[in-house]
Amino acid sequence: MIIDDVLKANEKFTEEFEGEKLGHLPKKKLAILTCMDTRLVGFLEPALGIGRGDANIIKNAGNTIVGEDAIRSIAAAIYSLGAEEVMVIGHTDCGMAHADEEKIRNKMIEKGIPEEEIDKINLKEWIGAIDDEESNVVKTVETIKNHPLISNEVPIHGLIINIENGKLKVLVDGR
Ligand SMILES: [Zn+2]
Structure with missing residues (x-):
């Protein structure tokens, strides 16, 4: 089973891991809602210039808001962890x-x-x-902005990343 491979890999990882002290607050004061697509793993972060400890990354299927769960995490990032900007980042060829x-x-x-x-x-x-990757990002941004518990003082940006080459396109500039 996959769990066996994971536990084996983890043993090797922890043997080699040097350890580093990081706080739980996002260093870049940034929260990101993005998709759970496998191709964004280890790809989105370097494409954005962010590393471990920099941002709260919330992932779900299609970077959508269904119910309150993604909102809850965004609110936690803003009000509890100090995120000052939010980015919704969709991607091309979304499943x-x-x-x-x-x-x-x-x-x-x-x-x-x-x-x-x-x-x-x-x-x-x-x-x-979703029907379309770009309009979905715009819709998600609107839903977050219009939520009564999300402050108007927090800029909400909407972007889409090209899954082939990592190029970002701004769809909603929250500045
Ligand atoms: Zn996707």
């Missing part, structure tokens, strides 16, 4: 723009989820499927 509702539904049924449970939700909305 959530290709999410096939029927396929997800069938997979859930195959995995033993009762159909009546699936029928209780709007599956497309619940899973955070």
